[in-house]
Amino acid sequence: GAGAEVILHGDNFSDAQTYCFQLVQQSDMVFIPPFDDPLVIAGQGTVGAEILRQRGAGLEAIFVPVGGGGLIAGVAAYLKSIVPEIRIIGVEPFEADAMYQSLQAGKRITLPQVGIFADGVAVKQVGEHTFALCQQYVDEVVRVSNDEICAAIKDVFDETRSIMEPAGALALAGLKRKAAEDPGQGGAWVALLSGANMNFDRLGFIAERAELGEAREALFAVTIPEMPGAFQDFCTAIGQRVVTEFNYRLHRRDCAHIFVGVAIRNREDAAALLRQLRESGHQALDLSDDEMAKLHIRHMVGGHASEAQNERIYRFEFPERPGALMEFLEKLGGQWNISLFHYRNNGVDLGRVLAGFEVPDTDLQRFEDMLTRINYPNYPESSNPAYRFFLDQGDGPA
Known part of the structure; x- marks a missing residue:
């Protein structure tokens, strides 16, 4: 309604930014940085002010999604100036961890490529201003997998019936990882949910991976002998667990290969089941962390x-x-x-x-x-x- 023209260019933020710079050089337009500008960072810092007004007492840690660093830089700079004891923890995907790598190296790192599942934070290089502020004020950056992000999207939906985009649920995924690593922490933890720009078609993929990210499902490849009673023996080894997926094809006359999904309580439970299968005489592999198995093999087991x-x-x-x-x-x-x-x-x-x-x-x-x-x-x-x-x-x- 304001007469603006929207141009979709490139496959990631870096491509779009480069094209913006070209437009600026070719015209009298002004480039407004999405994150690497002191005024933009200050505007992002108002989120920290809102959190402090709503929950001023007992705040121990704030988990903030990180792309170019504008949001976390603003929130951290404000909160650390008011309550310096509060912990500011950034969260990035493993495949788009420019801030994590930059803080480790002590300088801004340019990633050769970024994963774009969490497209809202798919940035190859963090900002100059944002990096300096993060060096000064951010306590830690936690990295999470795409499966953990999917699990966090499911958690938000279960609690609120709101659907976050991957970048929107990123901070909650980091909070959950940190809580699992250090469950004895006291005080209040806050995760910023930063967006809900969700494409409906993505929900099938997210639902499929959420149980794996929540460590509520494990995938196994199991060999059983091709003989009467072998299938029953395998079921006995699985026990009373819920089987979420079962793919079978005759491999040869002496053995059969099975791709099976099983509901679990946690990763330790999956490890115990793997030991149980092997102790009962089955060859077994845990494929729960195998990206090719999760993306492709489970849908095309065919011999x-x-x-x-x-x-x-x-x-x-x-x-x-x-x-x-x-x-x-x-x-x-x-x-x-x-x-x-x-x-x-x-x-x-x-x-x-x-x-x-x-x-x-x-x-x-x-x-x-x-x-x-x-x-x-x-x-x-x-x-x-x-x-x-x-x-x-x-x-x-x-």
């Missing part, structure tokens, strides 16, 4: 490819937008036969593909040159235990 030759397995990532998958396929070209391909659109900002290529050793250098040329983040996964267990062309792990 080994005995005909595949010289198979090379890679994960790829690309910014999700209309046509992105076709663009990816076109860049791959048809030089090598694709023996495996898995892609799921989870409604998130990052497209993920698992692909297998039949590449003879004589073509390996040319294949690696192709990976460099297409310039997508890629991760070799041919040695991944989940792949070897369920999809490898051989017999799986010994």
Whole structure:
């Protein structure tokens, strides 16, 4: 209504900022920094003033989401000047931890790439002003996984029926991690919920990962003998636990491989179940922290490819937008036969593909040159235990 024009440019904050600088150079427009400006930081600091007015007594720690650092710099500078004993704790995703790395190094670090699941904090470099203030006033930065963020989104929904975006629930995820590490703390802890710009399509992915992030579900790969009574023995080993997922396919005549999800109380409970399975004579792997297993394998357990030759397995990532998958396929070209391909659109900002290529050793250098040329983040996964267990062309792990 005010006559402003919205321009969507780039796949992350750094791309958009670079384009803004270009517009400023080409015109008489003024660039208003989103976080690295003393007045913006001061405005963010009013959040600290509100917290102090609402809960002035007994405050021990404030957990603040960190992207470029504007919010935490303003809150920290204000609160430390009024109640210096209060702890200011920043929270970042492991895959977008520019402030954590910068404070560790004593200088601003530029990340080569950032994960954009929590897109509100997907910043490659923190601000100059914000970094200086954080060096002075911030006590600690805690890092959390995407699964922990999903669990925090679920917690907020369960308590308030409000749905946070990933960056919005980031601080609560950090508070929960800190509470688990040091449960004996007294006083009040506050987590800032910073936004609810949620795409509805993302909720399926978040719901799927929340139980893992809450340590309420564990994923296992289990080998059982292919013989009468073996399945019953396996169920006995699981006990009275709730099975959340069960995928089975005949592997060969002497054994079967199972991908199973089980409800647990905590990570220690998962470790105890793994020991129990092994003590009862089952080969078992805990895949709860295996990103490829959680993203791809659980949806495509389908047996080994005995005909595949010289198979090379890679994960790829690309910014999700209309046509992105076709663009990816076109860049791959048809030089090598694709023996495996898995892609799921989870409604998130990052497209993920698992692909297998039949590449003879004589073509390996040319294949690696192709990976460099297409310039997508890629991760070799041919040695991944989940792949070897369920999809490898051989017999799986010994």
